[in-house]
Amino acid sequence: MNATFNNRDPVYLQVVRYFKEQIANGNLVAGQEIPSRRELAATMKINPNTAQKAYKEMEEQDLITTERNYPSKITKNENILQSVREELIITAVESFLQSIRPINVPIDELLRIVQEKYSKESSKEGL
Template sequence: MEFNEREPIYLQIIDDFKQKFANGTYQPGQEIPSRRDLAAQLRVNPNTVQRAYREMEEMNLIKTLRGQGSFLTDDASVARTIREEMVNRLVSDFVRKMSALGRSAADILSDLKLYLDSKGSDPVDHD
């Protein structure tokens, strides 16, 4: 994981867990690394990971069972909610940036359709 300097590391750790949970890389109920193991793996202060885990527990993304470890929630509605939040944030950022370029809602829809049509079945630009 590569960290950027624009936001706190613990938030980036949370976002990484959310993304991997939402896209199916991490499965509901899956055990996750201990706080110490993840801190060593990411080369960050254990307190940073502790804060990320505490926040994820508060949002019901993970649960910690004494003596057994920490696990992703097995509540499918949490995954759906996280996925929806991530999609909404990305769409909002995209629309805001396109609007800053002077594009109307109709222009944005047209631009997006044109882009997707030109990419066929693989809309991801692999450049």
């Protein structure tokens, strides 16, 4: 649980975002237990009320399920998990497009550069 937060977006939404990333990259899987609100607050160094709010938000988005007296778990609904991944990809691509569009690069050239850079970065991280 290592996340850095910016100061201008609500912290609870940044926590939700962090969980979504962990779901998208496979670190968190269907049905997996997640830390208690207290544990999350302590490891992420955030206010326990914020952790509580983040979990409530994730429950409302059906990302996690909580039964009384049991730790919360990542949903087992594969459709939801799949759509989390898609959502993150689409948002990232859209923000990329927004910044690249004014430069007016031909799509072939753009794709070639993306491919080169992407595989270089990935091999640097040892993926």
